[in-house]
Amino acid sequence: MKCTRTILKLALGAVALVPLFAADTLPKADTILDKTADAMGGKAAYDKLHSMVVTGSMEVKGIGIKGSLTSYHVAPDKMLVEVTIQGIGTIKDGSDGKIAWELSAIQGPRIKDGDEKAIALREADFTGGVNWRKHYKEVVTSAIEKVDGKDCYKIVMTPNDGPQETHYVEKESNLPVKMTMTMKGPMGEIPLEATMGDFRKEGNLLMPHKTIQKAAGQEIAITFDTVQFNVDVPKDKFDLPDEIQQLLKK
Amino acid sequence: MCIRAVLLSFALTWSCAAAGKTTLTPEQRKLNIESFEYVWTTVRDKHWDPKLGGLDWKAVHDELRSAIETADTPEQAREVMSSMLRRLHQTHFGIFPADVYGEMKGSQGKDDESSDNADGNPGIDLRIVDGRAVVTAIAPDSPAATAGIKPGWEIVRIGGKELAKSIDRIDRKLAVTTLHELMLTRAIGERLDGDAGTQVKIEFRDGAGRRLERTIERVKPRGAVAHLGNLPPLHFWVEQRKLTHDVGYLRFNMFFEPEALMSAVSALMKDCAACRGIVIDLRGNPGGIGGLAMGLAGWFTDRSGTQLGTMYMRTAHVNFAIFARPNPFRGELAVLVDGCSASTSEIFAGGLQDLKRARIFGTHTAGAALPSVIERLPNGDGFQYAIANYISQGGKPLEGIGVTPDEEVKLTRRALLDGNDPVLDRALAWIGTAKN
Numbered sequence: 001m002k003c004t005r006t007i008l009k010l011a012l013g014a015v016a017l018v019p020l021f022a023a024d025t026l027p028k029a030d031t032i033l034d035k036t037a038d039a040m041g042g043k044a045a046y047d048k049l050h051s052m053v054v055t056g057s058m059e060v061k062g063i064g065i066k067g068s069l070t071s072y073h074v075a076p077d078k079m080l081v082e083v084t085i086q087g088i089g090t091i092k093d094g095s096d097g098k099i100a101w102e103l104s105a106i107q108g109p110r111i112k113d114g115d116e117k118a119i120a121l122r123e124a125d126f127t128g129g130v131n132w133r134k135h136y137k138e139v140v141t142s143a144i145e146k147v148d149g150k151d152c153y154k155i156v157m158t159p160n161d162g163p164q165e166t167h168y169v170e171k172e173s174n175l176p177v178k179m180t181m182t183m184k185g186p187m188g189e190i191p192l193e194a195t196m197g198d199f200r201k202e203g204n205l206l207m208p209h210k211t212i213q214k215a216a217g218q219e220i221a222i223t224f225d226t227v228q229f230n231v232d233v234p235k236d237k238f239d240l241p242d243e244i245q246q247l248l249k250k
Numbered sequence: 251m252c253i254r255a256v257l258l259s260f261a262l263t264w265s266c267a268a269a270g271k272t273t274l275t276p277e278q279r280k281l282n283i284e285s286f287e288y289v290w291t292t293v294r295d296k297h298w299d300p301k302l303g304g305l306d307w308k309a310v311h312d313e314l315r316s317a318i319e320t321a322d323t324p325e326q327a328r329e330v331m332s333s334m335l336r337r338l339h340q341t342h343f344g345i346f347p348a349d350v351y352g353e354m355k356g357s358q359g360k361d362d363e364s365s366d367n368a369d370g371n372p373g374i375d376l377r378i379v380d381g382r383a384v385v386t387a388i389a390p391d392s393p394a395a396t397a398g399i400k401p402g403w404e405i406v407r408i409g410g411k412e413l414a415k416s417i418d419r420i421d422r423k424l425a426v427t428t429l430h431e432l433m434l435t436r437a438i439g440e441r442l443d444g445d446a447g448t449q450v451k452i453e454f455r456d457g458a459g460r461r462l463e464r465t466i467e468r469v470k471p472r473g474a475v476a477h478l479g480n481l482p483p484l485h486f487w488v489e490q491r492k493l494t495h496d497v498g499y500l501r502f503n504m505f506f507e508p509e510a511l512m513s514a515v516s517a518l519m520k521d522c523a524a525c526r527g528i529v530i531d532l533r534g535n536p537g538g539i540g541g542l543a544m545g546l547a548g549w550f551t552d553r554s555g556t557q558l559g560t561m562y563m564r565t566a567h568v569n570f571a572i573f574a575r576p577n578p579f580r581g582e583l584a585v586l587v588d589g590c591s592a593s594t595s596e597i598f599a600g601g602l603q604d605l606k607r608a609r610i611f612g613t614h615t616a617g618a619a620l621p622s623v624i625e626r627l628p629n630g631d632g633f634q635y636a637i638a639n640y641i642s643q644g645g646k647p648l649e650g651i652g653v654t655p656d657e658e659v660k661l662t663r664r665a666l667l668d669g670n671d672p673v674l675d676r677a678l679a680w681i682g683t684a685k686n
Contacts, residue, residue, distance in 0.1 A: 060479065063479040063480055064479035064480035065478065065479035066479075086477055086478070087476060087477050087478030087479065087506070087507070088478070088508055088539070089508045089509040090509075104541075104545070105508040105509050105512065106508045106539065106541040106542055106544075106545045107541055107544050107545045107548065107573055108512070108545055108548050108549075108573055108575055109573070109575070109576070110554070110573040186555055186569060186571035186573070187568055187569050187571055188560070188566065188567050188568055188569040189566075189567070190566045190568065191565065191566060215566070216563060216565060216566040216568055217563050217564070217565050217566065243575075243576055246576030246577070247576050249576075250552075250576065
């Protein structure tokens with residue numbers, strides 16, 4: 001899920017929700033999130049992993065823009081996503097645990113700051129999904145709402161740093177099927193909605209293989225094709241690109 | 251990704267129906283009502299401001315609905331819909347008669363059997379200067395260059411058809427819009443286009459006033475084929491060079507192919523790091539990928555986080571933020587524009603003008619900063635509408651207004667015939683005298 005969310009941000013660019021219950025009658029959010037972590041594979045499964053490499057594709061709905069993606073994630077906190085889009089080029093988004101950056105064929109290099117940096121560093125935490133308490137200071141179950149016709153717990157998560165997120169966890173399966181947040185960054189405050197589906201087992205983890213992201217009037221579909229664990233990713237894969245190092249020297 | 255192509259889709263297959271003043275059949279009345287409802291619903295659902303500035307859109311509908319039901323002619327029906335759109339008090343919302351689009355679609359003036367996806371041209375760039383189609387540039391090594399065609403020559407006929415009447419007709423119809431020069435130039439320019447390998451007969455008037463007829467082969471356009479999503483294949487080219495020992499020059503035909511474009515800019519920066527100034531020539535550039543305005547601007551400022559402007563959509567406001575490159579160019583920057591500079595070109599030029607980072611030379615731009623969509627209505631008319639608003643950093647909307655140059659310099663046929671480029675000359679003069 002974390003990997004998907006990072007790719008969603010990189011890729012940037014109707015469900016009727018009707019509260020059914022008052023908050024005080026709902027299960028506690030931390031209980032739900034712990035069940036979600038278990039449903040996705042659990043801490044024990046993550047403890048056996050030190051890296052994950054995902055390949056897949058993306059498509060911007062309606063305008064036919066397509067691309068391929070590869071995500072490298074290495075414990076404890078290194079992450080790099082490369083997206084190559086026909087007619088646009090390559091966009092890289094990375095974090096070495098301290099610095100979060102982007103290198104885009106369109107906009108060039110930039111170092112992330114503020115909320116963007118906070119989100120990127122959180123996403124880069126290899127076990128952040130199961131160790132959610134490390135990153136969120138408050139989680140509250142606020143309602144049960146339907147997503148795609150299924151009852152979901154609506155959980156408002158307030159991170160230690162960065163903007164609030166709202167997650168929807170399917171009541172029956174405990175799987176996270178939707179997330180909304182407002183991305184804050186130099187491009188403005190942009191509402192983002194992501195829906196996750198096609199959950200399949202990869203090793204000992206259960207992962208969404210299809211994600212639809214809606215932001216700024218665009219809809220982007222992301223599909224995971226392959227997932228590999230404990231791959232020996234070259235250490236220099238996460239070295240800061242020259243352009244980023246030059247920006248750091250300014 | 252922020253893709254902002256100018257979607258002035260002249261490729262629609264406009265019919266020439268419904269032009270007369272005859273009484274309508276029940277079926278035609280029905281189509282007019284459907285068109286009315288489509289226009290009203292589209293504005294309600296797609297306009298960037300859901301409140302439409304406080305306008306009671308439902309009341310507008312209810313007020314005009316009976317008028318569309320009783321409209322007796324196509325003109326009356328069109329006027330009812332136009333009246334509805336005028337309540338918005340915004341440009342780029344309008345109803346266009348089908349026959350005007352028939353005139354504007356270049357193939358109407360052709361005398362050959364070229365396909366709708368014609369992929370060839372003789373290598374002639376033209377503008378409408380003082381009501382005449384005038385050659386402004388010849389593509390290097392093109393059939394037009396081989397045929398000896400010169401800038402400044404007037405194009406009198408294409409395919410045996412006189413241009414003067416068409417120019418006059420389109421000119422009068424579009425005189426009120428900033429898109430005037432862009433649409434007029436495209437309408438006439440498209441008559442030169444056809445399938446690669448075919449020929450086009452063109453009658454010119456040279457500098458001495460002599461009429462010269464040339465039959466010129468059409469070839470694939472200059473540049474490499476670029477693909478982006480569902481857009482048809484486009485030919486992209488970029489050139490960068492030094493005009494003098496201390497002035498660099500960058501020109502490209504569209505904001506596409508980011509890696510090729512940025513590679514050319516990077517090469518220019520290396521060659522021209524100590525230059526006094528750089529000229530970016532956006533004349534005739536229709537725009538393309540909106541994000542490239544930010545990406546290109548990043549080479550010319552060291553203030554990361556500044557903005558070219560903001561695009562307002564119904565669901566979000568997107569800042570066009572600039573991320574400064576590690577070693578940006580700090581010398582003078584001149585940007586050349588004309589009425590065929592649109593979309594991303596305007597966002598780039600207008601934003602840097604507002605930030606006082608660039609001085610703009612040429613003529614007023616097209617005022618088409620947004621993806622303005624033209625759709626065919628059930629009754630055959632054309633319906634144009636914008637789906638977002640763009641405000642440049644100085645607080646001015648670009649849509650329907652465009653960028654006003656700091657120094658207005660018009661092309662003249664005489665200057666072209668003499669081998670001069672008065673717009674570029676003025677920019678070079680400014681760079682030569684500007685305080686660095």
